[in-house]
Amino acid sequence: VDGASPRWQVAPRTEQQVLETLVLAGEHELGVIPVGGATDLAVGYPPQRYDIALSTAALPAQVDVQAADMSVRVSASATLAQLQEALRSHGQFVPLLLANAHKATIGGVIASGRSGPLRFGYRGLRDLVLGMRTATPEGHLVRTGGCIVKNVAGYDFAKLHVGGRGTLGVVLEVTLRTYPLPPHSSTLVAAFAEEQDAHRAFERLMTSGLPLTMLDLLDPEACATVAGMPAPSESWVLLLGADDAESVAEVTVTRARETCVNSGAATFARLLGEDGARLRQVTSEATSEPGA
Secondary structure, three states: OOOOOOOEEEOOOOHHHHHHHHHHHHHOOOOEEEEOOOOOOOOOOOOOOOOEEEEOOOOOOOEEEEHHHOEEEEEOOOEHHHHHHHHHOOOEEOOOOOEOOOOOEHHHHHHHOOOOOOHHHHOOHHHHEEEEEEEOOOOOEEEEEOOOOOOOOOOOHHHHHOOOOOOOOEEEEEEEEOEEOOOEEEEEEEEEOOHHHHHHHHHHHHOOOOOOOEEEEEOHHHHHOOOOOOOOOOOEEEEEEEEEOHHHHHHHHHHHHHHHHHHOOOEEEEEEHHHHHHHHHHHHHHHOOEOO
8 A cells, every 4th residue: 555565464254254353453453454456555645554454355245236226235345347247137237437347346446435437427436325334443343324215314424434445444335326227328539639629618518417427538648548549649538428318318419519519629439339338448447546
């Protein structure tokens, strides 16, 4: 973690072993840092204490889809890719587009607080969390929230762990809100020769009221790292997503394109379905912060 290495590494196989590890660490005043897929360990400064790296990798990875309630209960050790695969068979998904989806664990995603570019249309990670089960530093199991969208009366303590980096406890299980897979997906790539034109288009689209699901602005350096980006080199690029019924997505893309043209866009490319999904993922892998 930011250049610091632990004295010991442990990988509990059960939740009881997690609790016992935390109790033992507390008795000996040892610093514990939970670790998921170990893809996002750069916080910005080294920890004051790092005696034990507590890996959740050996804990059972379970995904319990509550399709009728539009929610899913998932173990912290499950990866984001495993979660999305389980939901896909039910025609649902969690709107998290993050790098290293096959390694990033759900517990790590929660601890890091990453939301990804889809937060533009679906809100952030905190809004997706319905409930949570955690292990406190004192070795207690705590359950907060519930399994349906409207379930909290009073303080919503589960959301305190989002972006908490494991400082409040070890995330063991999370209940997340799910969404139906969109029937149609369009990805629009608008390239601009001038930075000010790209910013102007971005600001206009931000306040346009169009039902975009993603809106990312990439500078020329970021674009150069994205393999297969359909835009001229040295361009400023707006990457837009419209995921809805085909007729709605068509109107959204058309109006967004008009806004970009009026702002000075030089070239356009439109990708549908899986082609657009691949570009979004490649862009996330190349330019985004890691998952967790």
